[in-house]
Amino acid sequence: MSQTAVQIIAHGSRAAAEAAAEALDADVMLEGATYSILEEDEDRGIWRIDAFPTTDEESEGIQARLAEHPEVTVKVEVLADADWLAMSLSGLPPVKAGRFFVYGAHDQGLVPASAVALKIDAGAAFGTGHHGTTVGCLIAYDELLKRETFERVLDVGCGTGVLAIAAAKTGSRIAVGTDIDAPSVRIANENAKLNMAKARFVHASGLNDRMVRKDGPYDLVFANILAPPLVALSQDIKLALRIGGVAILSGLLRTQERRVTAAYLSKGFRLERRIHRDAWSALVLRRMG
Numbered sequence: 283m284s285q286t287a288v289q290i291i292a293h294g295s296r297a298a299a300e301a302a303a304e305a306l307d308a309d310v311m312l313e314g315a316t317y318s319i320l321e322e323d324e325d326r327g328i329w330r331i332d333a334f335p336t337t338d339e340e341s342e343g344i345q346a347r348l349a350e351h352p353e354v355t356v357k358v359e360v361l362a363d364a365d366w367l368a369m370s371l372s373g374l375p376p377v378k379a380g381r382f383f384v385y386g387a388h389d390q391g392l393v394p395a396s397a398v399a400l401k402i403d404a405g406a407a408f409g410t411g412h413h414g415t416t417v418g419c420l421i422a423y424d425e426l427l428k429r430e431t432f433e434r435v436l437d438v439g440c441g442t443g444v445l446a447i448a449a450a451k452t453g454s455r456i457a458v459g460t461d462i463d464a465p466s467v468r469i470a471n472e473n474a475k476l477n478m479a480k481a482r483f484v485h486a487s488g489l490n491d492r493m494v495r496k497d498g499p500y501d502l503v504f505a506n507i508l509a510p511p512l513v514a515l516s517q518d519i520k521l522a523l524r525i526g527g528v529a530i531l532s533g534l535l536r537t538q539e540r541r542v543t544a545a546y547l548s549k550g551f552r553l554e555r556r557i558h559r560d561a562w563s564a565l566v567l568r569r570m571g
């Protein structure tokens with residue numbers, strides 16, 4: 283096992299990054315390795331690969347394959363605060379984001395007494411807490427909770443349910459999550475039970491669904507989906523919120539901030555905060571009118 287959790291980051295043109303990613307795919311020794319490839323800077327045409335090796339051998343293998351592609355620049359970063367990162371024997375390390383501690387069953391013993399613990403079994407759903415977008419949402423929420431309370435919370439694109447469960451565990455009386463993906467909704471409901479959290483999850487195609495609207499208007503809406511649906515849903519998210527309510531949006535790259543922010547500013551939101559994590563951004567927007 284690796285002693286230190288690292289992230290391997292490679293940058294290059296689209297063609298270079300895709301060629302390097304193909305080399306990772308082609309290496310049978312790297313079959314279980316996790317990596318993502320995305321466009322980091324649309325204007326400059328810069329693409330990026332992020333790889334998260336779980337063993338030293340995997341880390342060496344990934345670095346060796348990437349080194350065969352000198353057209354991408356590679357760096358290796360230590361992932362997180364060692365105090366929080368006691369690597370488990372069988373999975374991803376727990377994640378600390380503000381007051382929240384997101385962990386898997388195998389890390390039960392590591393939960394700090396002062397943290398709000400979120401036990402997440404991801405299965406096929408997105409949202410182990412490891413992704414920069416989820417962390418950004420949790421950090422933004424943690425900051426807001428220092429001065430406000432949110433009775434009614436909606437989580438659009440709930441995945442594992444991690445965000446709605448975080449709300450239910452920090453005093454929200456109503457925490458509703460929704461996703462277009464039915465298996466995610468099932469997993470989110472199981473996670474709510476696992477956490478003894480009063481959160482409910484609905485499989486729905488949009489925010490006009492009766493079971494989603496039923497508990498609105500909401501004081502806070504999380505939406506960690508991609509930039510295009512965030513723009514497309516801007517009016518629906520506005521209508522789901524009370525005036526003065528807050529939207530925490532993520533799933534967008536830093537390079538897409540301007541486009542997403544513009545859609546919300548034009549609908550009467552005020553931008554209160556931006557949180558950057560890796561290439562990702564989380565936006566805190568308040569409905570003013």
Ligand SMILES: C[S@@+](CC[C@H](N)C(=O)[O-])C[C@H]1O[C@@H](n2cnc3c(N)ncnc32)[C@H](O)[C@@H]1O
Nearest residue numbers: 408409416439440441461462463466506507511
């Ligand atoms: C990036 S994951 C976020 C999961 C979790 N909320 C988190 O923060 O870790 C995005 C989720 O949004 C869902 N999704 C994508 N577009 C959606 C839409 N238009 N409405 C509702 N859910 C959507 C996907 O199925 C996926 O589960």
